[in-house]
Amino acid sequence: MSGPDEAHRRPDGVTDATVSALGKLSEALEAVEVARGHLYTFHRLSGTADLTLGDAVEELRDAGHAELADRIDRDLVGRNVIPARWTFQIVEAYDDEYYSVFKELERLARDRLVEGKRHLYEAEMKEDRRTDGLPGHEATPDEVDSGG
Template sequence: MSDRPTDDRPDPDHRRPAGVDDATVEALGSFSEALEAIEVARGHLYTFHRLSGTADLTLGKAVDQLREAGHTELADLVDRELVGRNVLQGRWTFQVVEEYDDGYYATFRRLEAEARERLVDGRRHLYEAEMKEDRRTRGVPGHEATPPDV
């Protein structure tokens, strides 16, 4: 037997607490949207980290191949000046990622969670949940408020 509520409403974690106004839900929706952009930026930073590491390892291979092809002077120059070089002053990409994660990213996530905790009992995605309620067609398959097991 399904536990689906007969009124086909969102689960309580996606319902606005009593007394919370539209402006607060909209502000938290914008905060959440900004956090989503930060998550994408963080993903790109990790992509940068991975690609930079791959490039350095592949460059090492190119240096070896230049040496094998008899271009020792050029291979030595590239090896000395570029292989293993910092991407930023004093930093390889893992250090950039760590600094971002421990500083800006951690602060952003902490403050977004604190805002939700203070204003809506920690509930997430209220703006989106309310948008779903406005846009879905009740009673039509594929438009249910929650999965069957909720």
């Protein structure tokens, strides 16, 4: 059995409980990464909406609806999405106050407990679930590149 590459092998003395805990920490970080992506999507869509709203205001004016256009322009175009903040400020606060701390502490845990190695839980799961020697079940990319 070939097994995972060195970057994904458990260091000597590391327990199943530690690998499991780091796996959960990694899973939580993955959820944060997805949430961050959705936050950036929210940022982009909100910005697009505001720019499109500006176009709608101009078209309302051109169509002879100046009073309504003025109200929308005054009350909604450029409005904060939450008190005192546009979406870029929300994204920056999330990155600075939560995301960066999460990334730092996840990295610290890996550095202290498993020599900085990533995805040990998943690598061991792969090794447990794959069929050694079967095409499509190679342990590492090197096995494919070298013909198995």
